[in-house]
Amino acid sequence: MTILVSGGAGYIGSHTVLYLQQQNEDVIVLDNLSKGHRGALCNLKFYEGDLTNTALLDKVFQENKINAIIHFAASSLVGESMEKPLDYYENNVLGTFHLVKKAVEYNVNNIVFSSTAATYGEPKNIPILETDPTIPTNPYGETKLAIEKMLKWSHEAYGLNSICLRYFNAAGADPEGRIGEDHTPETHLIPIVLEAALGQRDGVKIFGDDYPTLDGTCIRDYIHVFDLAQAHYLAVQKLISDGGCDVFNLGNGQGFSVKEVIDTCRKVTQKEIKAEVSPRRGGDPAQLIASAEKAHNKLGWKPQYDSLETIVQHAWNWHSTHEEGYE
Ligand SMILES: NC(=O)c1ccc[n+]([C@@H]2O[C@H](COP(=O)([O-])OP(=O)(O)OC[C@H]3O[C@@H](n4cnc5c(N)ncnc54)[C@H](O)[C@@H]3O)[C@@H](O)[C@H]2O)c1
């Protein structure tokens, strides 16, 4: 198969690309490198540019016989989206609109989309099912939900097959340590705690300890980035064999509080890590934990690295050997 990966130079994208290459699939990446790293990729055709560059999209679709698209390219930070909602509508909804329009024009009928747990908002039930209400608490989640609907209607009208994967919190790194997570600035909890362990930060700020959870800090379901990669491959195979339009949660079904994550990082790194409570960050739901039964049953997805300690260990292996990231 030839698979076009948008945002393939980013964190989850580059791990998925590596996984696809290990399955001997032919991968093409389109990325504007606003956040991603060319150094995270090797042995593939790379197009540097933006989703909104329609001339570039024409070139990509004309030069390659693409069987499926995996669409990662997006702005993806909950806190930032509260401050810059229009940037999120522009990059996520408008960017995807251009990609989907070209996919339809060139008859590329299969797309796997990076959706998110942020589409649910504050959940009524734990664990969260795909059929639960979607009422986002931040603009980021709203843009992802708008795209899910764009894909649903495009399936009905144009026969575009799609699978939306609602991932919970991606974490960890390539188990073999070849690539990892490198965002500037970093905003995600686990890499921030590991930067503190490396002495690159004074400590960690806990965003709120007055949530209705056991220790008062937010609970998230952390899922290994290589397990996400496997799910994307299964989703592409499912689209190619069965077509259709569907939505799946991807998580481990286990929740960890911010304090528990910091403690696990202390255990794995054997470092003292200072943590202090600071005000809540806008847009954060108290608790997000997935039911991924549907992905297990319908995609045959089986996460391999489901312990938080393993996830943190893999992240630490990469961070501690790449203190400057890809630089
Ligand atoms: N990290 C998570 O925990 C998480 C959880 C749920 C969903 N997601 C979704 O997964 C996807 C990947 O997340 P990530 O953490 O790897 O993010 P990332 O920022 O590391 O990767 C995104 C990539 O897309 C590229 N990009 C962004 N806008 C673009 C545009 N307009 N044109 C071309 N390239 C563009 C960036 O340069 C980057 O390489 C995103 O869609 C995100 O919303 C992430």
Ligand SMILES: O=c1ccn([C@@H]2O[C@H](COP(=O)(O)OP(=O)(O)O[C@H]3O[C@H](CO)[C@@H](O)[C@H](O)[C@H]3O)[C@@H](O)[C@H]2O)c(=O)[nH]1
């Ligand atoms: O310095 C920090 C950073 C984060 N947090 C908290 O840690 C939790 C996890 O935060 P973060 O790692 O930033 O991830 P989320 O905001 O949960 O969002 C991630 O996970 C979502 C799915 O749940 C995805 O959609 C997003 O793209 C992805 O960034 C949240 O409660 C944060 O408030 C802190 O307390 N201190």
